[in-house]
Amino acid sequence: MMTDQLMQLARRVADEVEIYEERTSTTTIRFSNGHADDIQSSMLGGTALRLLKSGKVGFSYARNGREPERLIEGAVASLAAGVEGPGSFASTSQVPPLATWDPSIDAVTTEMLADECRRASEGLARRIGGFGGGTVGCVLQSRVHEVRVTTGTGSGLSARESAVMGIPSLAFPGTAAALYRQESAPRFQPISDETLDFLGETYARATTGCGAQWPGAGSLHADGDDHAGLASDRGNERPIHRAERVAPHRPHRADGRPSEFHCGRRSVERRVPRGAFVRR
Amino acid sequence: MFNTLKSILAKIAADYADIRFERMDHTMISMNGHDLAGVTRNVSEGFVVRVLKGGGLASIAVTAETDLERAMRTVVENAVILGRSAATPVRLAPTPVLQDTVLPRLDEDPRNVSIDEKAELLRRYNAIPLARAAVVSTALTYREVIREKYFVSTEGSEIREDLVTVGAGGSIMAREGSLTQDIRCGIGGATGFAIMRGREKHFEERTRLVEDLLRAKPITGGTYNVILGPMMAGVFTHEAFGHSSEADEIEHNHSIRERMQFGARLGSGILSITDDATVYGPLGHYRYDDEGVAVRKTPLMREGVLVGRLHSRRTAAAFGEPVSGHCVAEDCRHAPIIRMGNIFIEPGASTFDGLLQTLGDGLYIADPKGGQTAGEEFSFGAQYGYVVRNGRLAEMIRDINISGNMYVTMEHVTAIGDRLELMEGSGTGGCGKGQVNIRSGMGAPHILVADLVVGGA
Numbered sequence: 001m002m003t004d005q006l007m008q009l010a011r012r013v014a015d016e017v018e019i020y021e022e023r024t025s026t027t028t029i030r031f032s033n034g035h036a037d038d039i040q041s042s043m044l045g046g047t048a049l050r051l052l053k054s055g056k057v058g059f060s061y062a063r064n065g066r067e068p069e070r071l072i073e074g075a076v077a078s079l080a081a082g083v084e085g086p087g088s089f090a091s092t093s094q095v096p097p098l099a100t101w102d103p104s105i106d107a108v109t110t111e112m113l114a115d116e117c118r119r120a121s122e123g124l125a126r127r128i129g130g131f132g133g134g135t136v137g138c139v140l141q142s143r144v145h146e147v148r149v150t151t152g153t154g155s156g157l158s159a160r161e162s163a164v165m166g167i168p169s170l171a172f173p174g175t176a177a178a179l180y181r182q183e184s185a186p187r188f189q190p191i192s193d194e195t196l197d198f199l200g201e202t203y204a205r206a207t208t209g210c211g212a213q214w215p216g217a218g219s220l221h222a223d224g225d226d227h228a229g230l231a232s233d234r235g236n237e238r239p240i241h242r243a244e245r246v247a248p249h250r251p252h253r254a255d256g257r258p259s260e261f262h263c264g265r266r267s268v269e270r271r272v273p274r275g276a277f278v279r280r
Numbered sequence: 281m282f283n284t285l286k287s288i289l290a291k292i293a294a295d296y297a298d299i300r301f302e303r304m305d306h307t308m309i310s311m312n313g314h315d316l317a318g319v320t321r322n323v324s325e326g327f328v329v330r331v332l333k334g335g336g337l338a339s340i341a342v343t344a345e346t347d348l349e350r351a352m353r354t355v356v357e358n359a360v361i362l363g364r365s366a367a368t369p370v371r372l373a374p375t376p377v378l379q380d381t382v383l384p385r386l387d388e389d390p391r392n393v394s395i396d397e398k399a400e401l402l403r404r405y406n407a408i409p410l411a412r413a414a415v416v417s418t419a420l421t422y423r424e425v426i427r428e429k430y431f432v433s434t435e436g437s438e439i440r441e442d443l444v445t446v447g448a449g450g451s452i453m454a455r456e457g458s459l460t461q462d463i464r465c466g467i468g469g470a471t472g473f474a475i476m477r478g479r480e481k482h483f484e485e486r487t488r489l490v491e492d493l494l495r496a497k498p499i500t501g502g503t504y505n506v507i508l509g510p511m512m513a514g515v516f517t518h519e520a521f522g523h524s525s526e527a528d529e530i531e532h533n534h535s536i537r538e539r540m541q542f543g544a545r546l547g548s549g550i551l552s553i554t555d556d557a558t559v560y561g562p563l564g565h566y567r568y569d570d571e572g573v574a575v576r577k578t579p580l581m582r583e584g585v586l587v588g589r590l591h592s593r594r595t596a597a598a599f600g601e602p603v604s605g606h607c608v609a610e611d612c613r614h615a616p617i618i619r620m621g622n623i624f625i626e627p628g629a630s631t632f633d634g635l636l637q638t639l640g641d642g643l644y645i646a647d648p649k650g651g652q653t654a655g656e657e658f659s660f661g662a663q664y665g666y667v668v669r670n671g672r673l674a675e676m677i678r679d680i681n682i683s684g685n686m687y688v689t690m691e692h693v694t695a696i697g698d699r700l701e702l703m704e705g706s707g708t709g710g711c712g713k714g715q716v717n718i719r720s721g722m723g724a725p726h727i728l729v730a731d732l733v734v735g736g737a
Contacts, residue, residue, distance in 0.1 A: 039338045043340070059319075062323045067323065078321060083318055110354075110361050114361050
């Protein structure tokens with residue numbers, strides 16, 4: 001959307017104008033049991049327009065960049081409905097900078113995401129005694145998000161953020177529950193050994209009889225969750241990652257040492273980090 | 281538009297590619313209590329390109345035409361990477377090449393109704409509950425979604441299909457002393473704006489129910505024989521059974537897949553379940569899915585035996601089963617995934633009174649209120665219900681949840697009503713599997729289920 005053109009047109013019909021523009025690019029790669037299931041990318045953008053006239057507010061958005069007249073028409077129609085608006089739009093022009101952008105994001109490729117998914121999946125598999133038919137899941141997503149807010153009074157703000165998010169997961173046998181952790185940084189970085197260790201150890205704790213005994217561990221099947229629990233508060237999401245035939249296994253840490261967790265003695269030296277949980 | 285899309289596809293070197301362009305007009309009017317909270321008219325446009333190359337099927341969504349060249353390079357590269365890393369190469373089941381344009385037969389086109397008139401209608405319906413002393417608030421929203429979809433594939437398919445959905449829904453909250461109760465309401469559908477007019481009775485009925493809930497007793501938890509209302513049975517059918525009928529849900533889950541084999545007995549001998557998006561009228565109707573496949577009526581269960589499954593072209597090839605035309609996207613931001621159209625339990629022979637007589641003593645549980653499934657286990661809330669005593673509806677009950685195992689519950693269906701009811705579309709979303717599908721239709725007749733676990737608040 002040509003901001004200047006939109007601003008010019010909008011000022012003719014309103015006392016105050018605010019334009020919000022957004023662009024997001026993502027690539028998401030999903031692995032199950034060491035193999036790629038899916039790669040989806042998106043390049044999405046949009047413009048939202050708010051108008052103030054005689055104390056009323058009008059709003060419209062468009063996910064294309066070529067019809068400013070249509071956007072104004074929508075906002076004017078909304079204005080006519082008579083929804084009370086704020087006295088004035090914010091006139092902020094300066095905000096403290098946030099460290100949300102890392103230029104190295106431009107060099108992140110799908111190949112890098114795939115390699116990392118494979119590495120993390122294999123690392124998890126090693127910790128639980130191999131791929132068990134779908135137990136091990138991994139999702140990596142790179143994301144660039146840019147936002148700009150412009151008002152008719154001349155104030156303008158913009159921000160951009162980069163993120164690479166990794167979500168390794170392990171699904172439990174015989175249930176729809178998955179254990180996962182999410183790591184996110186403004187740049188590409190490997191999923192940490194600490195996360196893989198935590199998942200491997202916690203999974204083993206559950207499936208080897210220490211703590212809660214999972215009936216039939218070693219022969220049952222399991223399924224997991226879409227987006228590795230990214231939207232775990234949505235009741236109707238469906239499982240994607242699956243598992244079966246998970247052999248009871250003493251966990252090993254990334255450095256090859258046996259885990260500090262000892263089956264049978266119910267002692268776990270490391271505390272379970274906050275933020276990691278078993279879903280459902 | 282077809283020529284534009286074909287020229288875009290012509291630039292892609294792949295084993296297969298398709299492109300979908302979609303324009304969506306979205307109108308929303310919201311009321312919170314007496315206040316008009318918002319009115320918006322929005323437009324979205326975008327392309328979704330899918331590429332099959334070297335055994336990998338990748339997708340990309342793009343809203344700006346200026347990004348298309350870069351997007352096409354990206355999606356081809358991604359398909360190759362995916363093909364190299366996949367467990368098995370993707371194949372697409374063959375389907376007929378089609379050229380068609382489908383425009384809905386609307387009983388009053390909402391585009392010809394002014395936004396003022398729509399807001400006034402919502403205000404009128406909103407005023408019905410608010411006129412009652414016990415009602416403390418409402419949250420009602422009118423939604424109108426008009427989608428214009430164009431699909432072109434390298435195989436030669438060229439399809440345009442428009443979908444128009446209107447609805448108004450939300451909740452009504454009532455209070456007496458420290459007790460607050462709410463009930464959902466919703467009208468709408470896929471047949472035009474006329475379905476929105478003259479619906480005062482619906483809002484009067486829902487208001488009466490929420491007032492009654494203030495005097496209802498909390499349910500005592502236990503195992504009961506119950507009659508599930510059509511909407512409750514419909515949600516059970518959709519959530520517990522329907523999602524397990526979606527091939528992408530079970531393709532990697534060997535335990536469920538082994539159980540969901542054609543010919544397997546999964547329910548009682550009177551239970552038959554079908555997905556039918558072909559019939560014009562119900563909310564989930566469409567002619568072609570977002571892979572350009574003509575949707576077909578798909579029997580899923582016949583007299584307790586599994587006979588069908590919902591597929592995309594990819595899963596149909598992977599399973600070695602026929603395509604069904606159920607690969608649908610929410611909008612131009614998404615690649616399609618497998619979705620239900622209109623899933624329902626086929627009607628039986630019992631009248632509602634007959635079901636009550638058969639039940640004798642138990643519960644009647646009506647209208648869903650949230651819930652979730654985990655594999656074959658389910659747990660759903662209900663908005664209200666009644667105790668059934670000596671074959672008659674007695675006192676109202678509230679704070680109801682039902683839970684159980686899908687297979688056990690399907691085995692325990694002991695009688696089915698003779699009147700099929702399909703859920704109306706309130707425009708607030710029918711199914712949230714990854715993407716929101718506002719046109720996910722579901723329904724059932726009343727069904728009688730033995731030994732259902734019912735939990736209280």
